[in-house]
Amino acid sequence: MNERSFRPSTPTDYGSDFHDSRSTNLIGRHNLRTRIRLCLLALSALLMLACSGESPGGSTSPTTPAISPTTAGSTSPTTPASPAAAGGELTVYAAASLTQAFEEIATGFEADNPGTTVVYNFAGSQQLAQQIVQGAPADVFASANDKQMGVARDGGKIEPDAAREFVRNRLVVVVPKSNPAGLKELKDLAKPGIKLVLAAPEVPAGQYSVAMLDAAGDPTYGADWKKRVTANVVSYEENVRVVLSKASLGEADAGVVYESDAAGAKGVGRIVIPESLNQVASYPIAPVSGSERAEAARRFVEYVLSEKGQATLEQYGFIPVGR
Amino acid sequence: MVASSPSEGDTRAFGVRRLVALRLRRVHWWKIALVLSSLPMLLFLTVPLVALGLRISPSRVLSNLFTTPVAQAISLSLSTTAITVVLSVVAGTPVAYLLARGSFRGNALLDTLVDLPMVLPPSVAGIALLVAFGRVGLVGSRLDDVGVSIAFTQVAVVLAQTFVAAPFYIKAAAAGLANVDRELEQAAALDGAGGLQVFRYVTAPLAWTAMFGGAVMTWARALGEFGATIIFAGNLPGRTQTMPLAIYLGFEIELDVALTLAAILLAASFSVLILVKGILRQRVRML
Numbered sequence: 008m009n010e011r012s013f014r015p016s017t018p019t020d021y022g023s024d025f026h027d028s029r030s031t032n033l034i035g036r037h038n039l040r041t042r043i044r045l046c047l048l049a050l051s052a053l054l055m056l057a058c059s060g061e062s063p064g065g066s067t068s069p070t071t072p073a074i075s076p077t078t079a080g081s082t083s084p085t086t087p088a089s090p091a092a093a094g095g096e097l098t099v100y101a102a103a104s105l106t107q108a109f110e111e112i113a114t115g116f117e118a119d120n121p122g123t124t125v126v127y128n129f130a131g132s133q134q135l136a137q138q139i140v141q142g143a144p145a146d147v148f149a150s151a152n153d154k155q156m157g158v159a160r161d162g163g164k165i166e167p168d169a170a171r172e173f174v175r176n177r178l179v180v181v182v183p184k185s186n187p188a189g190l191k192e193l194k195d196l197a198k199p200g201i202k203l204v205l206a207a208p209e210v211p212a213g214q215y216s217v218a219m220l221d222a223a224g225d226p227t228y229g230a231d232w233k234k235r236v237t238a239n240v241v242s243y244e245e246n247v248r249v250v251l252s253k254a255s256l257g258e259a260d261a262g263v264v265y266e267s268d269a270a271g272a273k274g275v276g277r278i279v280i281p282e283s284l285n286q287v288a289s290y291p292i293a294p295v296s297g298s299e300r301a302e303a304a305r306r307f308v309e310y311v312l313s314e315k316g317q318a319t320l321e322q323y324g325f326i327p328v329g330r
Numbered sequence: 331m332v333a334s335s336p337s338e339g340d341t342r343a344f345g346v347r348r349l350v351a352l353r354l355r356r357v358h359w360w361k362i363a364l365v366l367s368s369l370p371m372l373l374f375l376t377v378p379l380v381a382l383g384l385r386i387s388p389s390r391v392l393s394n395l396f397t398t399p400v401a402q403a404i405s406l407s408l409s410t411t412a413i414t415v416v417l418s419v420v421a422g423t424p425v426a427y428l429l430a431r432g433s434f435r436g437n438a439l440l441d442t443l444v445d446l447p448m449v450l451p452p453s454v455a456g457i458a459l460l461v462a463f464g465r466v467g468l469v470g471s472r473l474d475d476v477g478v479s480i481a482f483t484q485v486a487v488v489l490a491q492t493f494v495a496a497p498f499y500i501k502a503a504a505a506g507l508a509n510v511d512r513e514l515e516q517a518a519a520l521d522g523a524g525g526l527q528v529f530r531y532v533t534a535p536l537a538w539t540a541m542f543g544g545a546v547m548t549w550a551r552a553l554g555e556f557g558a559t560i561i562f563a564g565n566l567p568g569r570t571q572t573m574p575l576a577i578y579l580g581f582e583i584e585l586d587v588a589l590t591l592a593a594i595l596l597a598a599s600f601s602v603l604i605l606v607k608g609i610l611r612q613r614v615r616m617l
Binding site for chain 2 (some may be wrong): 202204207209240241242243244245253256257258
């Protein structure tokens with residue numbers, strides 16, 4: 008009775024867990040130090056993880072469409088011999104903006120070259136160039152600008168005269184379908200308070216965007232136009248595709264992307280940039296020197312430059328070369 | 331015992347000595363084997379860090395330290411992670427207490443919920459945060475109606491870090507709280523201490539080491555946070571570009587900036603860990 012009378016006065020119910028807590032205490036007490044040490048060990052391992060940093064930018068998407076031998080045989084008149092040299096995997100490092108067009112080009116190329124499978128690594132050109140210079144196993148490099156092709160060339164990974172322009176691209180302003188900021192023309196990018204997303208200056212698309220803003224500012228829209236536009240920038244994305252995503256999600260009021268990005272995108276409206284102010288992006292492609300699949304690499308470059316390849320690229324909003 | 335003859339004692343002592351020697355030798359071999367078998371992992375963990383340290387000279391780090399992009403990223407990382415740790419401790423301690431003491435039906439569910447952000451890829455966390463707190467998100471759209479916008483701000487950086495890192499504190503604190511002897515708390519309660527007083531004067535001092543360790547873990551994870559931040563908060567130097575973001579983008583164009591920040595992150599993390607270990611060891615001795 009005496010003992011029981013204490014119980015109700017305590018607000019928490021200790022009774023039910025009493026034995027449990029006691030047994031954990033026995034373990035806990037003796038091992039407290041070991042536990043803390045273990046904790047810290049785990050902690051330091053974790054920290055190393057944190058320091059190493061993840062890199063979600065470079066997405067590798069191997070394309071493995073089924074090859075039907077019947078259609079393949081009939082459409083490869085130029086390459087009748089040496090099927091052994093054509094076999095295997097061809098690794099193509101391509102600018103992120105080429106993603107959709109190159110997926111289709113792979114299907115066409117594989118049909119023309121039975122036994123060869125194209126494997127892509129799509130990412131920002133600057134990242135690809137770095138990876139290639141560091142010795143990544145690329146067979147072909149398709150860059151979104153000459154600068155990054157130059158990085159790979161200076162790194163000794165591309166022969167001096169190997170790079171050829173294979174496609175062009177222009178910039179366009181994209182807005183969410185609902186167009187929350189009510190933007191109508193390029194000039195409106197300076198409208199105070201809008202949320203503008205650009206590609207980072209580290210990325211070719213970002214460099215072209217800056218050049219476009221420079222060209223459009225003085226004298227067309229006034230000296231401080233670029234400054235006001237830059238003040239509206241809420242984020243510099245590390246990949247031009249992310250700019251498109253943020254615009255189509257409605258998180259940004261506007262973004263500047265390539266025509267080819269906007270062409271295949273649902274959920275965005277486009278604001279055309281006047282021809283005289285726009286920038287023409289020139290894409291070079293080249294086989295990577297020292298590749299074990301040099302012959303297949305050369306053939307891939309040929310295919311991209313062929314009528315078929317160019318038609319595919321045009322279909323995805325690119326401007327074919329020679330026009 | 332004392333009465334035994336000297337010769338008898340000698341033989342016994344000799345036997346014991348031999349036994350000890352045998353055992354020592356066995357321990358010795360065991361230790362060598364242990365060290366040898368842990369070498370590959372230790373080397374694997376050390377070599378990249380050493381390589382990073384060797385790649386850039388300390389004087390270079392120092393001279394880069396005061397350039398704008400580096401200084402901006404560091405100060406942003408320090409301020410946001412500090413807020414994250416405070417938020418995690420203030421809002422996470424009740425959750426930890428609930429986890430440690432709760433014997434209610436949803437306990438396993440709560441535990442799993444807290445585990446989830448630790449196992450999710452940070453990019454998933456970033457997208458989830460964007461569709462929740464983004465301008466057109468579930469909660470964000472309502473906030474936007476009243477003029478509050480979170481995405482692309484430092485608030486977004488802190489939210490991303492807290493989402494990913496707070497569970498580390500909560501789990502560690504819960505484990506520490508569960509270890510506190512309830513009889514002590516009961517005794518304090520019987521002596522008339524209120525719930526808060528019991529926590530302040532009994533529970534917290536006993537669970538202090540675990541809670542502190544957890545907070546440091548949260549800080550470390552927040553400092554390294556990348557995926558959720560770049561998706562949810564974006565990347566704007568001086569506003570949302572934390573050290574990991576600057577390292578990632580710097581790697582692509584200004585390798586020097588990336589190496590400087592990486593070296594600083596490494597040095598800072600290392601020294602904080604050593605410091606914390608020292609403090610904890612002293613505390614444990616005092617207990």
